[in-house]
Amino acid sequence: MNAAPPDRSGWVRWAPWVLLALILVFPFLFPSRYLLRTMVNIFFFAALGCAWNIIGGYAGQLSLGHAAFLAMGAYPTALLLLGYQVPPWLGFLPGVGIAVLLAFLLGHLVFGLRGPYLALSTLAFGEIVRILLLHFRDQTGGSLGVTIPFKGTDAWKLQFASEQPYYFICLGLLGFCLYVTSRVHGSRMGYYLQAIKENQDAAENLGIDLARNKVTALMISAGLTAVLGGFYVAYFYYIDPDSVCGTDLSIKILLVAIIGGVGTVWGPIIGSCILIPLTEVSNYLFGSGRAGASLIIYAVILVVVVLFSPKGLISLLPGGARSYRSE
Amino acid sequence: MDVAIVLQAVVNGLMMGGVYALIAVGLTLIFGVMNVVNFAHGEFVMLGMVLTYLLHTFAGMDPAVSLVLVIPFMLGVGVLIQKGLISRVIGQPDEAQILLTLGLSVLLINVALLFLGPDYRSVKTSYKLSVFAAGPVLFSVPRLLAFVVAMAFSGILWLFLTRTDLGKGLRAVAEKPEVATLMGINPRKMHALAFGIGISLAAGAGSILTPFFYTFPAVGGMFVLTAFVVVVLGGMGNIPGAILGALAIGVTESLTSQFLALDLAMLGVFIIFVLVLVFKPSGILGKGKVY
Numbered sequence: 001m002n003a004a005p006p007d008r009s010g011w012v013r014w015a016p017w018v019l020l021a022l023i024l025v026f027p028f029l030f031p032s033r034y035l036l037r038t039m040v041n042i043f044f045f046a047a048l049g050c051a052w053n054i055i056g057g058y059a060g061q062l063s064l065g066h067a068a069f070l071a072m073g074a075y076p077t078a079l080l081l082l083g084y085q086v087p088p089w090l091g092f093l094p095g096v097g098i099a100v101l102l103a104f105l106l107g108h109l110v111f112g113l114r115g116p117y118l119a120l121s122t123l124a125f126g127e128i129v130r131i132l133l134l135h136f137r138d139q140t141g142g143s144l145g146v147t148i149p150f151k152g153t154d155a156w157k158l159q160f161a162s163e164q165p166y167y168f169i170c171l172g173l174l175g176f177c178l179y180v181t182s183r184v185h186g187s188r189m190g191y192y193l194q195a196i197k198e199n200q201d202a203a204e205n206l207g208i209d210l211a212r213n214k215v216t217a218l219m220i221s222a223g224l225t226a227v228l229g230g231f232y233v234a235y236f237y238y239i240d241p242d243s244v245c246g247t248d249l250s251i252k253i254l255l256v257a258i259i260g261g262v263g264t265v266w267g268p269i270i271g272s273c274i275l276i277p278l279t280e281v282s283n284y285l286f287g288s289g290r291a292g293a294s295l296i297i298y299a300v301i302l303v304v305v306v307l308f309s310p311k312g313l314i315s316l317l318p319g320g321a322r323s324y325r326s327e
Numbered sequence: 328m329d330v331a332i333v334l335q336a337v338v339n340g341l342m343m344g345g346v347y348a349l350i351a352v353g354l355t356l357i358f359g360v361m362n363v364v365n366f367a368h369g370e371f372v373m374l375g376m377v378l379t380y381l382l383h384t385f386a387g388m389d390p391a392v393s394l395v396l397v398i399p400f401m402l403g404v405g406v407l408i409q410k411g412l413i414s415r416v417i418g419q420p421d422e423a424q425i426l427l428t429l430g431l432s433v434l435l436i437n438v439a440l441l442f443l444g445p446d447y448r449s450v451k452t453s454y455k456l457s458v459f460a461a462g463p464v465l466f467s468v469p470r471l472l473a474f475v476v477a478m479a480f481s482g483i484l485w486l487f488l489t490r491t492d493l494g495k496g497l498r499a500v501a502e503k504p505e506v507a508t509l510m511g512i513n514p515r516k517m518h519a520l521a522f523g524i525g526i527s528l529a530a531g532a533g534s535i536l537t538p539f540f541y542t543f544p545a546v547g548g549m550f551v552l553t554a555f556v557v558v559v560l561g562g563m564g565n566i567p568g569a570i571l572g573a574l575a576i577g578v579t580e581s582l583t584s585q586f587l588a589l590d591l592a593m594l595g596v597f598i599i600f601v602l603v604l605v606f607k608p609s610g611i612l613g614k615g616k617v618y
Binding site for chain 1: 364412415416419421422423425426427429430431432433434436437438440441548552555556559588590591593594597598600601604605
């Protein structure tokens, strides 16, 4: 089953291709390290938002503990790299397996819950993982975290002195997340998830297996998030329980999706394109030491979006919400 | 295992549980009356702490005395927040209120961070380190004071809800909003009152915490999850349930940190939480509608 081709005309048809071409040549036109880092951050959070969107947006199952899945991907990658010299592009696999398995178990445990109960239990899940990471300090380094030493450019270990390789890796990951999301979007399961989001009881009466669809969506979402956790290690060289498993990160992930537009393929990209540059601007204006300023802006945007544009900013674009949502 | 140590851990747990109770009754009242889960609840504890800290630093006011100012002030703040923000998402999908209160939480933490910085501040009272012994058990004076005040306020709330017309109005709205409206009760007013009372109790808990707990912008996060656990344990909207749940959680936390590991104290609490959510989401004492 495919979504009916959206009605696009004029510039709307060409804009994505022009944009893609611009993005591909961007690192060569603007080799500034700072700009490229900002772009990588935009891709990274857009990808995380996409992954979250599968369960949080399409299925409407608000997860407040997604950072835990990032940590599932990040910790094994980092520990394997540090302890056994396993390169990140291989070392991320066990973490993805763990995340998917955990999503399977968590899903069966909590998806009988709805609304605030579900949100609370996912919040608690994230905290449990964070506390365990802090507690088993012999294995995880506890609150000191794990630092990956940089020993010069080494493509095998995905260590690069320049930003460009990371730019393309992260762009590729974003592309992959978008591909998976759009496959889900147009699939039978995508329709089921949206039906579940609209009205669980009605969906169940129509014969949709609630548990199976929700758990599958969570497993896909968790797996993608863990893959991004592997990239986090390769790119940032440092992880600790607060930075990869904190509630702040979980909130930032869902913010990207919600501000852009929940349950849409492109929403998280819009959200990320707004949030990340805003963070940079506010860091520039107020100094990054006072991290408070950028989060104040996030919070205000979130409140405004919830009150005035609950379908996200994508719904304000010409034909936005309509053309990307299957009705 | 030494009986005195167990006893001491239980007493410490009960003292802290009393403060959790005051935070949790506010949360459960808001849920019961408005059907809103207030994710920003911990931040109102933080605001209470900050106000108390400021009153102490600049006016030399004792935390227990500052309650007289903090509680009415926060009552007003709560009414304004309810009328300006929360009332707009009542009756909308759950997501809207979760995200709104979550946004409010992030906002309050970071505004506090902007003005106060991330430093840990403490309120130094003359009785900060006072202790007295009752048999083998030691009582810390500020903790005991907090426990007594918290229990007193929880009791006052209970009397208010069961003995006054206004309190009965709140319960009526929680029980059957449509019928309450027919009886001439304005649910919007009751919502504003519930939110105001709920967050002013949280702030009051913040005030009495200051003599023995550091004040900093993110401190609310240390209480909000515990308060959720307590509320779920006692049954959402169930006030006696919240008080009992809080004492139980206080003791669980204290025993875990005493006998298992300090940094696992919260783990025991969260595991109980998820198990209760999954297997008995109506709470151990059953779902009450604010009684």
